[in-house]
Amino acid sequence: MFKVIVFVTVAAVAYFLFRPATYTVASSFRLQIRSNTVSNITGLAAQLGFSMPATDATQTPAFYVDLLRSREILGAAVLHRYPSSDLPSGATEDLMQALGVRGATPGIRRERAMDKLSDVMTVVASPRTGVIALSVTLHDPVLAQAVTEQLIDEVNTFNLQSRKSQAGAERRFVAQRLEELKDSLRGAEDRLQGFLTRNRDYRNSPELSFQQQRLSRDVQMQQDMVSSLAQSYEQAKIEEVRDTPVITVIDQPDRPVQRDSRGILKKGILAIMLGGVLGLGIAFFREGLARDGRRGSTELQEFSELRREALDELRFRRRRSKAG
DSSP states (O other): HHHHHHHHHHHHHHHHSOOOOEEEEEEEEEEOOOHHHHHHHHHHHHHHTTTSSSOOOGGHHHHHHHHTTSSSHEEEEEEEOOOOTOOTTTOOEEHHHHTTOOSHHHHHHHHHHEEEEEETEEEETTTTTTTEEEEEEOHHHHHHHHHHHHHHHHHHHHHHHHHHHHHHHHHHHHHHHHHHHHHHHHHHHHHHHHHHHHHGGGOOHHHHHHHHHHHHHHHHHHHHHHHHHHHHHHHHHHHHHSSSEEEEEEEEOOOSSSOOOOOOHHHHHHHHHHHHHHHHHHHHHHHHHHHHHHHHHHHHHHHHHHHHHHHHHHHHHHHHHOOO
């Protein structure tokens, strides 16, 4: 048992000592607060009788955890070319080559590289602050830094494209409603103009005064809605063409100055515990074999004695039969 514990401990410690060093690059970012375009349009849509979601699911921290592990981001990241410590200055290679991924076809290599990249990534979102923490652990510090930077760039590119697409849909929706409201405003203004033309002295009549106030309120309401939609329309046009970053990097993905801790002491203790369990198992197994062996030898000895007694009895009966 003692030999087993020593062997397992030495083997485990040797494995972790000679295993290639790893380097972890950590970064964090948060989403920039969007303009109030969505809230304006949501409020206007409610006034117009349309139902629109009050919140944008793509603006939650949990969305970015799933986004970073999506095929959209991982697929683009593995095809990007990166520098590394093993390459000459200015040379680059894609992540499939950098990670040494093998496969019969480019598609298989790409899938395996995506799985491997997902395994070396850690993504955690804080629901309280909305900060997304990203870390990448690789055997090359230069490569780890470049991959982390590229992942953040891919997220920002995705957000820009998504925001532009959403802003384009909002612009088209607002443009259609703006034309409809302009027609409604012109109709309300025409009704008010016709009333004033027919009733130049409406102030002396309570009934006519009430009709004039109602028509004026209708015109004012239509004007307010047209003004709000016009502002939202201009804001949506700006959002559709803007190319400024939509995430703010809090912790830059700096190159690590030292390798990750190997944790030899903790892993050595675990190896000793594992060796003890294996040693006990082997000791119990060997004891069982020995017990079975002793039981088997006793039974064999009894069988031999019975066989010998039986043969002696047969010989005795044969001699008696011959003598008789």
